[in-house]
Amino acid sequence: MSDAAFDELLEFVEDELAFATSHYNDSYLDRRVSSRMRRTQSETYATYLETLRNDPEEQTALLEAMSINVTGFFRNPDVWDGIREVLQRLTATNETVRVWSAACADGREPYSVSMLAHDDPEIDESSVSILGTDISEPALETARSGVYEESRTVDFADQLGYLDDYDAYVERDDRIFRIAPAVKRNVTFERHDLINDSPKTGFDLVICRNLFIYIDNEYKQSMLATIAQSLRQQGYLVIGKAETIPPNLKSAFTVRDARLRIYHRDTLETTSLTGEKPTSK
Ligand SMILES: C[S@@+](CC[C@H](N)C(=O)[O-])C[C@H]1O[C@@H](n2cnc3c(N)ncnc32)[C@H](O)[C@@H]1O
Structure with missing residues (x-):
């Protein structure tokens, strides 16, 4: 796993997709990105970034995956x-x-x-x-x-x-x-x-x-x-x-x-x- 490639990916998400990745911890971000990588069969952060740059639908899917909206009535x-x-x-x-x-x-x-x-x-x-x-x-x-x-x-x-x-x-x-x-x-x-x-x-x-x-x-x-x-x-x-x-x-x-x-x-x-x-x- 290359940290530089992961950082480059986060930079793209922050600058081009306007999602404040810097507010979130890396392990959370990595879990969300990895789940999209599995869905798109991307083997590396670099190949996933390429897909992301060229596919507006994948951009929306990643933003959705990154938003933390799990909740419930009377949770816990x-x-x-x-x-x-x-x-x-x-x-x-x-x-x-x-x-x-x-x-x-x-x-x-x-x-x-x-x-x-x-x-x-x-x-x-x-x-x-x-x-x-x-x-x-x-x-x-x-x-x-x-x-x-x-x-x-x-x-x-x-x-x-x-x-x-x-x-x-x-x-x-x-x-x-x-x-x-x-x-x-x-x-x-x-x-x-x-x-x-x-x-x-x-x-x-x-x-x-x-x-x-x-x-x-x-x-x-x-x-x-x-x-x-x-x-x-x-x-x-x-x-x-x-x-x-x-x-x-x-x-x-x-x-x-x-x-x-x-x-x-x-x-x-x-x-x-x-x-x-x-x-x-
Ligand atoms: C996991 S949900 C928690 C919902 C509820 N409190 C619960 O425990 O079931 C986290 C929520 O935090 C919101 N959120 C993320 N960043 C935020 C911020 N900077 N200010 C306010 N809300 C934020 C998300 O939009 C999401 O709805």
């Missing part, structure tokens, strides 16, 4: 027990509870929050507002529509089985599942890029799961700094079960549940978020 059910407890605690003590599902893909994560709020008698759903954001416009389009089609490999009924009875929250027509209007009402969507866009403010809970695993360390830090600044003091953060907080941001968070990756936002001093010393006046 045990984590949702933790999110349930956080929502119960927040709605017991706050008139309004603001939740941000950052990198929400096609919206199944923020809709899961809304369904949970409606379903749990200890959570006052009227106080909960949920913002779902993602970098991908096509994903947000599906999210806004709230209409999902089951495929052979995805079983929505199984995913929604986290709730005892989900009939009130989705309308089902064979393989099409539509989110019920009452569940949609608590959720809004907008585009937000966690690397390049500004932090938000005052969130009580940020859920950002299964994105950091793909991201280069340097960008992971800046994404988490953006999230930390978007949380109010003592606000909660939930990250993916296979993800960790980078060492230089650990002081910004207290662990609430190590296994479920639930944290508290500790201090609002921006020094602990950037590692930079404050500038003296």
Whole structure:
């Protein structure tokens, strides 16, 4: 395997296809490229690059393969027990509870929050507002529509089985599942890029799961700094079960549940978020 050829391939994808390969870690990129190489029977990165240069359809196929859009309703059910407890605690003590599902893909994560709020008698759903954001416009389009089609490999009924009875929250027509209007009402969507866009403010809970695993360390830090600044003091953060907080941001968070990756936002001093010393006046 030639690193130079791999780098040249990534350069082409970054410059000509406008996909920010530098944000992602090499092992993730290599897995995606290798799967396209198998499909196109390209033996080397160089031959695959040749195919890519000359075949617009392959360019689209590679971009699709590189976009990380795997998601689900109530993904990792045990984590949702933790999110349930956080929502119960927040709605017991706050008139309004603001939740941000950052990198929400096609919206199944923020809709899961809304369904949970409606379903749990200890959570006052009227106080909960949920913002779902993602970098991908096509994903947000599906999210806004709230209409999902089951495929052979995805079983929505199984995913929604986290709730005892989900009939009130989705309308089902064979393989099409539509989110019920009452569940949609608590959720809004907008585009937000966690690397390049500004932090938000005052969130009580940020859920950002299964994105950091793909991201280069340097960008992971800046994404988490953006999230930390978007949380109010003592606000909660939930990250993916296979993800960790980078060492230089650990002081910004207290662990609430190590296994479920639930944290508290500790201090609002921006020094602990950037590692930079404050500038003296
Ligand atoms: C694997 S999905 C995770 C979806 C959901 N959070 C979950 O755990 O099921 C990762 C999402 O991150 C989005 N994404 C990638 N880069 C991003 C960025 N810089 N800012 C915001 N979202 C991004 C992708 O478009 C994709 O929808």
